[in-house]
Amino acid sequence: MIHRTAATAAQHSRSGRISSLDLLRGVAILGTFGTNVFLFAHPGGPLGFFQDFVSTANGFAQHVEVGLRTLSNGKFLALLTILFGVGLELQYQSARRRGVPWPGRYPLRAGILFMEGVAHYLLVFEADVLMAYGLTSLLVAYLIGRSDRVVRNVVIVVGGVYTTLILAVTALLVAGPGISGAPAQVDPATTASWPAQVTVRFTDFLLLRAETVLIVPSAVVLFLLGSRLRRAGVFEDTEKGAKLRARLLVLGFAVGLPLNVLTGFGGPDWFLVDRYLLPPLVALGLLALVTHLSLRMRDKPGFVRSGLIAVGRTSLSCYVLQNVLAGFLCYGWGLGLAERFADARPWWIVGLWVFVGLVDVAFALLWLRRFDRGPLELLMHRLYAPRRTPRASGPAQ
Template sequence: MSESPPAAGPIDNSERVHVLDALRGFALLGVFLSNSLNWFNGRLLLPREQALALGAPPLEVAVNSLFALLVEQKFVTLFTLLFGLGFALQMSRAEGRGTSVVPVYRRRLLVLMGIGLVHMFAIWFGDILTTYAVVGFLLLLFRQRSEKTVLVCAALFLFVVPIGFSVGQRVLPALTGGAAEVERAQKATREEEARRRAAYLAGLSSDSVVTTQQANARYGWDSIPNPNRPVLLSIILGRFLLGVWAGRRGLLQDVERHRPLLRKLTAWGMGVGGVIGLVVMGINLALLGATSVPGWVVWMRVVKDVGILFLGVGYAAAFALLFQKERWKKVLGVFTPAGRMALTLYLMQSVLSLCLYDGWGLGMVGRTPPSLTALLSVVLFAGQVAFSHWWLARFRFGPVEWLWRSLTYGRMQSLRGVSSPASAAN
């Protein structure tokens, strides 16, 4: 009689790929900065004139410019790539056990979606977990496809679909004579969005927790039917697939074997992404304070997305190469525990930010300049890193990771455990 395959369960700490954990923790810092500078501090909710005045001093212009060049969307891209790579690892480990990845993976996504929905409506509307869960189901369609097919489909969803969507939105109406009507509809949409954001900001400024969270839930619900959502979902799926391809190739699991390719990815990613980022930054500075924006600037979104992808890939490759050097490993390894409990810290960032910015907390929403927001984010994240070191020296998982695993596998996981201060950071 043949032996039955071992039951699925969480991997042991000795099986973890530590560079991936460290890279995930590093990405989480950039995600927190992005969410704080764009949303938590209320910048994108302010009227344009007020937002410009808050960011007008030279220091704030410099901080905003560096943020747009080096951080904005790059770390979200990195985080998304790691999600796809994680799927490839789960698939290979399931195959190694002689089992299918599908049942456990589906349960993981369903639980993640549940956590995301609670986060979206009860805490902060900008949740990304629900989107990851929805798009994550599509990865199952590619689990038996070749590396070439995965890479081609990644390019299709990253570039072809967004460009085609933009052309359909803007060029076709002009060709069919409906451009004026489309422009009126877009103007009405912008005005409605400005009204919704003003109401949301007013709700966040309230000294009542109930009022702020009602405003959050209302804004989150109204944001679901977004005309640009197909582009967002396409780009996320493309990044997932790029991560799947990297995971199958073992780019970050076996850095030494892929060192030449990783060096090329670092050079091309930093080079192309950096040049595009500088061009976009120059255009933004030239148009700073302009009352109207030229129509051609809209098409820069496609170019900007290319630069974001290249720089995100460059960050990942450079991080992996540096992690192989003993001195750098000690420095970058500080992020490892944060990466192991990234879900807990991501949710914690939302809660901490509500306490900091909402009216019932310190009431700083709409008042903090970019420099102060960035400083507060870095300080809070440093505290999170310290907390993750302390926690994982005593427990196997982060608290939300423990809940996620327990619900996924249908049995309570052992939380007390095996980590030591040394192993948590390595």
């Protein structure tokens, strides 16, 4: 039954949607959890992870954990950010075709996303990205329709300043005493009470949301990059699209990935470069690779591809779902698996990622049997969509 559901989801994705984009979103959502899972699985929760940035495993297991973090850290988040820019471009083009002023009511949509992010941050997860996406989309909505010259200048200036600051801070860390390589002593009681966690997130709002300062400038660049890649035809099965994807593959896997591996194993002093500068290069390679494979796979999608497409169609709901489920499984107020399996890192974390990912896929497939959007997507659509005045149907009988 689930296989039939999977095929149905894939067919629906091809109806009026770009299935390669849904596939990419699914990969990005599950891949993003590949980074976040280490925050949930830390005995002290995300706050504990942020205190030491290093593995609590030892020996060979520690090298494996660092390798797994390097594999996922920042890359899928960057991919998701680029895809958000592609989605914004599709909405802009749709508005133009319909003759609707842009950005029109889009700031309302950005505001709704921001408020969803606030709720997600306070109630679920310290490392929420929805707030940053809401702010960025509001800014980019006023830039996306500008000329290529204006957009190029914005990307160069914002990207250049951002890169310079990241490299300068990294140089200071490398030259100075740096970040301690010893894990901090973290009290697992910090995750024992959900109300206490919510209180900490509220009282330490500015501190815990400091990453937004790093995410928004990067997201502005990646949103605009996603928009222009869509216009350049990177998702099209044409000679031009194939050449562009080939260049992105080289940039991502021949340049970005080797450098990212070096910084990943270079120690915590390289954290900023490892998370914010190099992952977007690898993300471009991932975008090109998945798009190329999607365009070549003309057969009926199997369970894996259909499941990823379904997750992509319900990406917002699956993003929140995986974080809620991980919190319940890992924190002390839930099953407390993070403390219980602290000595089994990183092996049990891989199992946790697989389990939560399968729950995401199953939820998405089953939900899409009855609805064309995820539950949070439906809520956003209901809040954002303009109310239509019903037509008069004649005098009452």
